[in-house]
Amino acid sequence: MVRAEPDMIRCAVTQERTLPALEAAHIRPYADGGVHEASNGLLLRRDLHSLFDAGYVTVTPELRFEVSRRIRAEFENGRQYYALHGQTIFAPEGTADRPNPAALSWHNDQCFRG
Template sequence: MRRSRSVAENFGRFGAAVEVRPRLGQGLFSLAVRDAYGGACAVTREHSLPVLEAAHILPYSAGGEHRVDNGLLLRSDLHRLYDRGYVTVTPDYVFLVGERLRDDFRNGRSYYGLHGSKIAVPECPQWRPNREFLDWHRETVFRG
């Protein structure tokens, strides 16, 4: 009996080697943001830790620092939409969902119910999202 080859055998078990540059402090940033938000998504109040992620408001790649006031604790799907500019948070802590989500994907109904809602912010004022960073995201990243 002839054994068929697996996909891994056909293409190799591992891809080409790539250089990975660690983002020093990322783990501590994630823990600090999670603690500041009480382990709940700022938008939905979801508490299931496996789906919660610390999002940078001003991205690390754009010079953003690992500071709690540069972070939002978001559900993973909201984090991706935030990073791609389909959603944003105003300097007054209002969550906005852009029309481009509907236009680009002909969908997004589950997110439009969140539009206009106030996000939860950390109790400690110095940990609350930096309003200048939020404004930067809205002006630079948000697709509207």
Template sequence: MDLERTLAAITARGVRLPPHQASAELHRQHPLELPGGRRRTTTAARRGQNAFRKALVRQYGLICAVTGPTPAEALEAAHIRPFASTERHRVEEGLLLRADIHRLFDSGLLTFSPDLEVYIAPSLFGHPAYKALQGGRLHLPADAVLDRDVIREHHSITTSTW
């Protein structure tokens, strides 16, 4: 193996290696402590999020729409159309999602088709737990009040970025 070429390839990919030091010096290093504390901020609080979650729990139970029954502590109320763009909580535009699934959904890495099938971004295919969700059906009752037009819009916008 050519060490110089290997190190050059690693560096070209943005990987930072620690400086070469004697092993005795490495043993004397202390873990790095990151700065902590607090800072003051002003934020705009969202009104109605808790009531929105309760309405979704009444509608669907403690069930993640993607993965199925989930402890209440891990479920979040997700807006299919971002709250930031509408500032409305509409049950027909919401689902209960497990926290990690909600994060993927909001990040544009997971979406649903209008026929309620789960789609994940190709970048997640290397993660078996998420790849297994691809093509699955949402866990929703037959009489779910979902706005299929909003789902179609989200699916179209999200998959166009993949």
């Protein structure tokens, strides 16, 4: 899903580059009409991928990382995630590989537990 040079493979949010800790996440799941293309994906650290799929974090169409207040309310935790709230993610320069704004809007509207 993510096409990049090995030295460019990093978490879109944290810039982590330890490969066993990274996963390709669908923005809009294939089962919900998403496609298997780079524009429908984000390379995320495993914990962020889990939170993204569960709707506790999202990425806005403007490529800002957002964290739901429900992490604090439901788990009385999340300090390390809230520290990332509002930052711009790192996205590929090429238009075809950048996260699709429509898919990000879908995730914000259908999945995010804001």
